[in-house]
Amino acid sequence: MELRVLRYFLTVAREGNMAAAARELHLTQSTLSRRIKDLEVELGLRLFDRKGQNMHLTADGQRLCGRAEEIVDMLDKTEAEFAAHGVQMRGDMYLGLRETGAGLLLCTALAGLLAEYPDVRAHLFVAPGQELGERLEKGLLDLALLESPCDAGLFESLPLQEKEVWGVMVRSDHSLAGKECVTVPHLAGKALLLPFSPTGKDWENSALRAWFGQAARDLRVAGSFATLSLAAALAGTGTVAALCPEGVCGNENLCFRPLSPRLETPLCLAWKKNRALSAPCEALLARVRTLCNRRG
Secondary structure (H helix, E strand, C coil): CCCHHHHHHHHHHCCHHHHHHHHHHHHHHHHHHHHHHHHHHHHHHHHHHHCCCCEEEEEHHHHHHHHHHHHHHHHHHHHHHHHCCCCCCCEEEEEEEEECCHHHHHCCCCCCCHCCCEEEEEEEEEHHHHHHHHHHHHHCCCCEEECCCCCCCCCCEEEEEEEECCCCCECCCCCHHCCCCCCCCHHCEEEEEECCCCCCHHHHHHHHHHHHHHHHCEEEEHHHHECCCHHHHHHHCCCCCEEEEECCCCCCEEEEEECCCCEEEEEEEEEECCCCCCCCHHHHHHHHHHHHHCCC
């Protein structure tokens, strides 16, 4: 029984859907299905009840799930211990973060690492996702938070449970501030700030553009922004609403209202493919992976 296949099994059990699990694992659906079937043959047990793409654990599957979680968690803890104590832990890490409320798990892992190893230094770079990906590809960053799934041809990645929640940031006396959540009709005729150029590929290919559907053609776009601090400054005038992920702006005169239907961006921690990571980066990855497994 391979550890890798146990991780596949746990992902399918958590997602309850073969297609969703395959996307998270960056595998083809047929490959994942074959691995799960081979595991069932190896054990001589039926682990899932299948209804189309939906997968429900059988009684035997539930028993294996409990054991598999213990095995994987113990291995992750062991790897983290050896990564931390088997190598002289010192040096610099260059990390790319997103200017949103997401990333708490990474920051928690980083805080623990820095507390334990005073000779490790972390240099944080905050930017939009596209810029983070470009800097990661060029080798200017060691690790970065990107949208999941990221480009598997360029990056290795660890999917995170955290997601960015999209909505509008407005001044507290703006007409949208009184809404519990914001729908497409609510935004009709409103002066909007976009996180992308409205004429670029990033906007056309974005989940936000898809959320608007046909109404995207009739938006009243007042401009675009590169950082949430700029969006907050403009939204603070009360004349515009900034479409953005939920973040921490620290301005009591601003408020955030989520979109409805809810729009979320899944995230992953990514690093350049075929690039050896430093000991501090490996230790940080191990800590993040352990936190993910505990929450998962």
